Amino acid sequence: xxxxxxxxxxxxxxxxxxxxxxxxxxxxxxxxxxxxxxxxxxxxxxxxxxxxxxxxxxxxxxxxxxxxxxxxxxxxxxxxxxxxxxxxxxxxxxxxxxxxxxxxxxxxxxxxxxxxxxxxxxxxxxxxxxxxxxxxxxxxxxxxxxxxxxxxxxxxxxxxxxxxxxxxxxxxxxxxxxxxxxxxxxxxxx
Amino acid sequence: xxxxxxxxxxxxxxxxxxxxxxxxxxxxxxxxxxxxxxxxxxxxxxxxxxxxxxxxxxxxxxxxxxxxxxxxxxxxxxxxxxxxxxxxxxxxxxxxxxxxxxxxxxxxxxxxxxxxxxxxxxxxxxxxxxxxxxxxxxxxxxxxxxxxxxxxxxxxxxxxxxxxxxxxxxxxxxxxxxxxx
Numbered sequence: 001x002x003x004x005x006x007x008x009x010x011x012x013x014x015x016x017x018x019x020x021x022x023x024x025x026x027x028x029x030x031x032x033x034x035x036x037x038x039x040x041x042x043x044x045x046x047x048x049x050x051x052x053x054x055x056x057x058x059x060x061x062x063x064x065x066x067x068x069x070x071x072x073x074x075x076x077x078x079x080x081x082x083x084x085x086x087x088x089x090x091x092x093x094x095x096x097x098x099x100x101x102x103x104x105x106x107x108x109x110x111x112x113x114x115x116x117x118x119x120x121x122x123x124x125x126x127x128x129x130x131x132x133x134x135x136x137x138x139x140x141x142x143x144x145x146x147x148x149x150x151x152x153x154x155x156x157x158x159x160x161x162x163x164x165x166x167x168x169x170x171x172x173x174x175x176x177x178x179x180x181x182x183x184x185x186x187x188x189x190x
Numbered sequence: 191x192x193x194x195x196x197x198x199x200x201x202x203x204x205x206x207x208x209x210x211x212x213x214x215x216x217x218x219x220x221x222x223x224x225x226x227x228x229x230x231x232x233x234x235x236x237x238x239x240x241x242x243x244x245x246x247x248x249x250x251x252x253x254x255x256x257x258x259x260x261x262x263x264x265x266x267x268x269x270x271x272x273x274x275x276x277x278x279x280x281x282x283x284x285x286x287x288x289x290x291x292x293x294x295x296x297x298x299x300x301x302x303x304x305x306x307x308x309x310x311x312x313x314x315x316x317x318x319x320x321x322x323x324x325x326x327x328x329x330x331x332x333x334x335x336x337x338x339x340x341x342x343x344x345x346x347x348x349x350x351x352x353x354x355x356x357x358x359x360x361x362x363x364x365x366x367x368x369x370x371x
Contacts, residue, residue, distance in 0.1 A: 141203070
């Protein structure tokens with residue numbers, strides 16, 4: 001069955017944006033960006049909430065037209081444009097860049113997608129991921145922990161009523177000090 | 191030469207260092223293998239400094255002084271508190287001094303070894319005062335969803351760190367970081 005992966009760059013204290021919405025502390029260097037690009041080869045569908053879709057669609061479609069853009073950004077822009085996407089939103093009227101708009105039941109849609117043949121799927125941002133967590137739809141968590149504490153901002157994970165045990169499947173340290181921790185659900189025998 | 195000031199802490203993936211009701215069972219449940227990084231820090235520790243919330247939980251639930259590091263460490267313990275308290279044990283000192291003086295007291299008592307900070311509140315004060323040198327964090331594979339945050343809101347401004355080492359011990363990941371000042 002296709003897996004749903006929730007992966008984010010996060011501060012040591014658990015935030016994906018600082019108090020002013022700033023992300024510059026998490027901008028990847030060339031090594032990490034290349035890793036992100038390579039990771040896309042294991043994924044054939046992005047599942048987006050409205051906010052993340054709008055942020056991505058505001059930047060990536062033209063990122064490869066910037067003459068100063070480094071090669072790994074140009075490559076990602078091309079990956080992003082051609083990657084099939086599903087956008088979950090009740091307020092958007094239309095979506096572009098190889099995206100399909102879904103207004104209906106999230107669990108029904110995702111379970112249908114999981115049962116289809118294909119590679120893994122990624123989910124973002126935090127709001128949609130929180131809904132997925134409540135519905136038990138996330139199979140793996142990929143945290144790219146950045147060596148910084150922000151002291152507030154938008155958390156990667158929502159408030160939960162009960163704790164969720166996970167299983168560590170990979171630890172990797174990148175040159176710039178970012179640490180990738182990969183987990184899967186502990187309650188399933190994948 | 192004075193020792194270093196190190197915050198030694200276990201944290202859930204969602205950034206909590208204690209669960210609801212200051213529970214720490216979620217750490218003990220998942221610890222299975224010894225941590226060489228923790229052993230190294232404990233061996234170099236000359237004194238411990240904590241806040242009142244940490245101490246009250248340690249005393250009520252985790253056997254007080256004898257429960258620190260499972261009884262594997264003996265030395266002076268300083269508790270920073272505004273509430274009056276009297277210690278019956280010469281190893282345990284309550285102090286209401288400012289954090290800078292409390293850290294200096296602990297460093298002096300450590301006699302050249304390191305001072306380890308336990309709990310969140312004093313560590314946050316130490317970061318803000320520019321007194322913290324390193325963090326050793328054990329990342330526990332659990333989402334707690336609620337509890338005491340590593341950094342309580344607005345207690346600390348954005349602070350850059352430098353990753354010194356990343357070590358896996360069983361299901362735990364130990365990350366040691368230097369605080370950039």
